[in-house]
Amino acid sequence: MRKISIFSLIALFVLLLSSCTDDKLVFTTVDFEDVTLNGDTILKDTSFNSKNISFDNYFTDYGGGFTAWSGFACSSKTDQLTAGYTNDLSVYNTNAASGSKFAVFYYSSYDPVAYFSFPNNDEHLVKELKINNNTYAYLSFRDGDGYAKKFEAGDWCKVSIKGFNATNIIQGSVDFYLADFREGKSYICQDWTNVNLTDLGLVNKLSFNISSSDNNDYGMKTPAYLCIDDITYIQ
Numbered sequence: 001m002r003k004i005s006i007f008s009l010i011a012l013f014v015l016l017l018s019s020c021t022d023d024k025l026v027f028t029t030v031d032f033e034d035v036t037l038n039g040d041t042i043l044k045d046t047s048f049n050s051k052n053i054s055f056d057n058y059f060t061d062y063g064g065g066f067t068a069w070s071g072f073a074c075s076s077k078t079d080q081l082t083a084g085y086t087n088d089l090s091v092y093n094t095n096a097a098s099g100s101k102f103a104v105f106y107y108s109s110y111d112p113v114a115y116f117s118f119p120n121n122d123e124h125l126v127k128e129l130k131i132n133n134n135t136y137a138y139l140s141f142r143d144g145d146g147y148a149k150k151f152e153a154g155d156w157c158k159v160s161i162k163g164f165n166a167t168n169i170i171q172g173s174v175d176f177y178l179a180d181f182r183e184g185k186s187y188i189c190q191d192w193t194n195v196n197l198t199d200l201g202l203v204n205k206l207s208f209n210i211s212s213s214d215n216n217d218y219g220m221k222t223p224a225y226l227c228i229d230d231i232t233y234i235q
Helices: 006-020 135-143
Strands: 027-030 048-050 053-055 057-063 066-075 103-105 115-117 122-134 156-164 170-180 192-194 207-211 224-235
Touching: 048 066, 053 066, 135 170, 135 224, 170 192, 207 224
Parallel strands: none
Antiparallel strands: 027 224, 048 053, 053 115, 057 066, 066 103, 103 224, 115 207, 122 192, 122 224, 156 170, 156 207
């Protein structure tokens, strides 16, 4: 589903018109290369910033080596072989979309909504970003994992990307299928794929909601992860 308010259309028109008088638009691409990772080539225990965008992270240390996180992490891991949740910070690819780092998003219905957002209630047009599956989700779609099912005809998993303005009003939503086995398809995303977000108009923040055809009474069984890189927005 895609929708955009008339107010965003007007604001977007004004932005583009003013930019055109300068003969060019000024784009910034968030590639996460400015994020400092720890010795394990990951960062999953704190919120972080990259090129003027803040990424929410919810981390809990239960003690005894038991931890949990949701929201956004940053990683450079590319292990495509190891199945299961212990490999939740690897992209199912040989590299990031550009450079060596990327963000990993994990959706948890038990934690507050995790956003990536601009500071000071600023609103920008987010032109696009690139999405891919992480290894945990990809191998679960392909093979099953003992909890989630192996995907078959009719199954699907998608992310709904919602944009909000500075007053927290939703501006629109864009869906992207991480796996799609409907209508004869057998698609699982394994390449960095560009997702156009211009339909969202001017936004202050974005949220990511992952849903699936594989559910039980407790919620979604499919691993609720995706990888993000190269977020491009107009200054």
